Amino acid sequence: MLELKALSKTYKTGDKALSEVSFAIPAGQVVGLIGPSGAGKSTLIRCINRLVEPSSGSVLLGDTDLTRLNGRALRQARRRIGMIFQEYALVERLTVMENVLSGRLGYVSGWRSFLRRYPQDDIDLAFKLLEQVGLGDHFNKRADALSGGQRQRVGIARALEQNPELLLVDEPTASLDPKTSRQIMRLIQSMCRERNLPAIINIHDVMLAQNFTDRIIGLRSGEVVFDGAPDALTDDVLTTIYGDEDWTQLRRDNEDPDPASDPNDVSVVEGL
Numbered sequence: 001m002l003e004l005k006a007l008s009k010t011y012k013t014g015d016k017a018l019s020e021v022s023f024a025i026p027a028g029q030v031v032g033l034i035g036p037s038g039a040g041k042s043t044l045i046r047c048i049n050r051l052v053e054p055s056s057g058s059v060l061l062g063d064t065d066l067t068r069l070n071g072r073a074l075r076q077a078r079r080r081i082g083m084i085f086q087e088y089a090l091v092e093r094l095t096v097m098e099n100v101l102s103g104r105l106g107y108v109s110g111w112r113s114f115l116r117r118y119p120q121d122d123i124d125l126a127f128k129l130l131e132q133v134g135l136g137d138h139f140n141k142r143a144d145a146l147s148g149g150q151r152q153r154v155g156i157a158r159a160l161e162q163n164p165e166l167l168l169v170d171e172p173t174a175s176l177d178p179k180t181s182r183q184i185m186r187l188i189q190s191m192c193r194e195r196n197l198p199a200i201i202n203i204h205d206v207m208l209a210q211n212f213t214d215r216i217i218g219l220r221s222g223e224v225v226f227d228g229a230p231d232a233l234t235d236d237v238l239t240t241i242y243g244d245e246d247w248t249q250l251r252r253d254n255e256d257p258d259p260a261s262d263p264n265d266v267s268v269v270e271g272l
């Protein structure tokens, strides 16, 4: 469970990026964080894992207030949070397996990580995760030999290899085509459901957010202006968040072509 209490951030430049943001996310809930450019979405994600220092307020992960931690305690707390990035952040010259195992780096001792030697349990988990994300046959390939969608699946497996209590996902589909984007969102959603893992997904694409999350939080100018079920995201609400736009037309342009008939649908991969 994650709880934000009156979280605010004003940058040194005077930009007020977040203003008293409060919400709680229970176990297993996948939240889509939407809002126009500059609304504060990245700042919010980064304040949670303290890549950006909040100005005030608190971030509770279970019983731990992350805003009060420093040094070693902060590093340990960060292990409890898995991250998935827009540009995948893989080590290109390493294999898929090594990239997934790097999710354990915060856990293994210094010399083991230097030699890149991991406990057998970590290796077994990595194989299992690679099967689940549909890359079981690719474990020995170099990351730079993969497509964008495959890279993001490695990113998902790496985050889950950490056994996180919370998943923070920053624009996971921004570099992917529409069909691959749906597959990746479906995969994140099903992996979270299976593990009862809460997640916040910063996502530009409103239709993807609506189709593949349990709850939507809409930010505008650093404030929460919508917090509710994806179905409650009416055109009026979207206008409140983003301003005027032809939402009916946008929805029509983005309709999902029957996902069940998609032969590359990762949700049919065994184990999901």
Ligand SMILES: Nc1ncnc2c1ncn2[C@@H]1O[C@H](COP(=O)(O)OP(=O)(O)OP(=O)(O)O)[C@@H](O)[C@H]1O
Pocket: 011, 012, 013, 015, 016, 017, 035, 036, 037, 038, 039, 040, 041, 042, 043, 044
């Ligand atoms: N390092 C920084 N220094 C100063 N101001 C910043 C910094 N990072 C972000 N901001 C400002 O904070 C506000 C929120 O930015 P943020 O990047 O969090 O928004 P966003 O919703 O993630 O936008 P986008 O969708 O374009 O990525 C903006 O006004 C931005 O200019």
